Amino acid sequence: MKKMIWFTTILVLFVLFIMPGIMATTINMIPAGDQPGYGPRRLSIYGKEELSQKFISNNKNLTAIGTTIKNPNLKNKKEVILNLYDNNNNLIRRSILNGFNIGDGDFVKFVFDVIPDSVNKEYLFTLSSPTAGADEIIEVFLMENPVDMDNPASGIIEYTFAEETFAGGIPLVTFHKPENKWEIIRGVYSNWLSKLLFPRSQKTK
Amino acid sequence: MKKLLILAIVLRLLVSAFLFHPDIKTYNFQASFLKKGVINIYSYLIENKANLPLKDEFVYFPLTYFILGGYQAVTSGILGSGFDSWLADAGANSVVANPSIFKYLVVLKFPYLILDIAIAYLLLNYFKDRRKGEKAFTLWLFNPFTILIIYAFSNIDIFSVLLTLIAFLFIKREKLFKASLFLGFASCFKLYPLLFIPFLFLKGKDLKEKILVSFTPVLILVTVILPFWSPAFVQSALISGLTTRIFNPGFAIGFGQSIIVGFFILSALFFYGWLTDKKINLFNYWMVFLLLIFSFSHFHIAWLLWIAPFMIILATKKPSLSLPIFILSAIAIIIPMFYQDRYMTISLFRIYTTWFDLLPTPFVVLQKLYDPYNFMSILHSALAGGALVISYQILKKEEEA
Helix, strand or coil: CCHHHHHHHHHHHHHHHHHHHHHHCCCCCCCCCCCEEEEEEEEEEEECCEEEEEEEECCCCEEEEEEEEEHHHCCCCCCEEEEEEECCCCEEEEEEEHHHCCCCCCCEEEEEEEEEECCEEEEEEEEECCCCCCCCCEEEEECCCCCCCCCCCCCCCEEEECCCEEEECCCCCEEEECCCHHHHHHHHHHHHHHHCCCCHHHCCC | CCCCCCHHHHHHHHHHHHHHCCCHHHHHHHHHEEEHHHHHHHHHHHHHHHHHCCCCCCCCCCCHHHHHHHHHHHHHHHHCCCCCHHCCCCCCCHHCCCCCHHHHHHHHHHHHHHHHHHHHHHHHHHCHHHHHHHHHHHHHHHHHHHHHHHHHHCCHHHHHHHHHHHHHHHCCCCCCHHHHHHHHHHHHHCCHHHHHHHHHHCCCCHHHHHHHHHHHHHHHHHHHHHHHHHHHHHHHCCHHHHHHHHHHHHHEEEEEEEEHHHHHHHHHHHHHHHHCCCCCCCEEEEEHHHHHHHHHHCHHHHHHHHHHHHHHHHHCHHHHHHHHHHHHHHHHHEEEEECHHHHHHHHCCCCCHHHHHHHHCCHHHHHHCCHHHHHHHHEEEHHHEEEEHHHHHHHHHHHCC
16 A cells, blocks of 8 residues: 555656656747737738738747648648748748648648748748639638737747738747757746745746 | 545646647537527527637536536636637637636636546445445546546536446436436436436336336437527537437438448347346447447547446446556547547647647658558457457346346
């Protein structure tokens, strides 16, 4: 019986206090922030209809861009391409996914090689599905407000669609490769402990 | 004993505070309308769906609504003014970012702690032999399975489980009518205790008692649900997927008919008890029925709690079965962890950080090495095989006795 008491006690403590750290070691990239809220307005992307989005990377080691994409009736099974340009309009990264792997309403990450010196730099990306027909559209949402009210420093600047440019854009999240695993482990525990031990200093929405 | 109990409570409070399944927020959001005077939650949710931040229907029975809603009203002073807005918050990230979440979870799961400890004490007093009772008490408090099922998954089935166990205590004392009353109350939370009625019928001494103990639970259930009977109630609670899933699996026999495995098992046990068993031991029939149901159906992790106290009793009665029961319990709890539901594993830890959203589920990880469905099938087959042998042993030993 003693063995069972020890086993259960150690297992529960392990799951609660050690497991999150182990899980943290398997994270390869961390988001710069939460995804901004989005409204009902959507843009359809297919053929020559592509989206251009300007943003500022708030952190170094930019390695992915994620946003919510609709693939109505899962009809798009063509290439969905994200081209990333620097502020001199040089193509610096490309990430290609197949529509087959994009569910309707999935949060989709376009992953590319790390850009080490990305902190505070302005970038532009295009999102397209050039071989998709009008019945194979994918759709991206637009942010509710041009400026993310919950996170004004999200870095989202402006977007261009159908040759017109507007403030704001799609609810994107940038992802960054951490310097080392300890950075992530520390981040996980400090987030949890600060909420637990210093609740008044935490932002509540 | 006292020290053990304190340790058990501390472990449970820690799991309550740090592991979060969103179901507890959903059904407490729905139960919060009792404070605002809503009596029929089923029609209210359907009529106001468009204006509500959470659109889910209330899938539980009325008694659950009144108990949870009443508890919220009583503890509103502790929960504080921000609680209702937290319940109504539909943002996946802001919900776990709220620093009051630890307090909310501990308070909301506190009734489960009371019921959980009550089950431990019932098990302590289940056996005449004090040592056996203490073993059952310790096994209940210190097995990782029930701690996880009750506190991580916020399992509301514990109401039914406690009442079913009380019913068994009365059965043990040959007080069938009182047992049928408690089975009736148990079925007001979850329908599954009604499945025990055929065995209660067999146990009745004469036709009068057989009818009395069979109809009493149904009558209690009907009395409680009748005022709420409406298309909304039928659709949300009575024929919800969770209620009927137990009788879903079957195999076709042609011309549109099929053998429903759950009913097949129930019928086989009923006729076995009727035709071959001279002195029916209801505990054994209930154990065998549940073991076989879990073996041959795609069960919800919450269902495992139905059998848990009876497993503890069995392991205490027959120590040679302790290890096989532990292994089968581990298999049974691992299977749902490979369902394609993030909240079976990784997302339970979202309180620590939402970065865990980036991690793949065990299903996806396994997919890179092996077909996860095959893996789950292997585990389920192992569970079924082991459960069949244990069931055979339970019934055989009873025959020998």
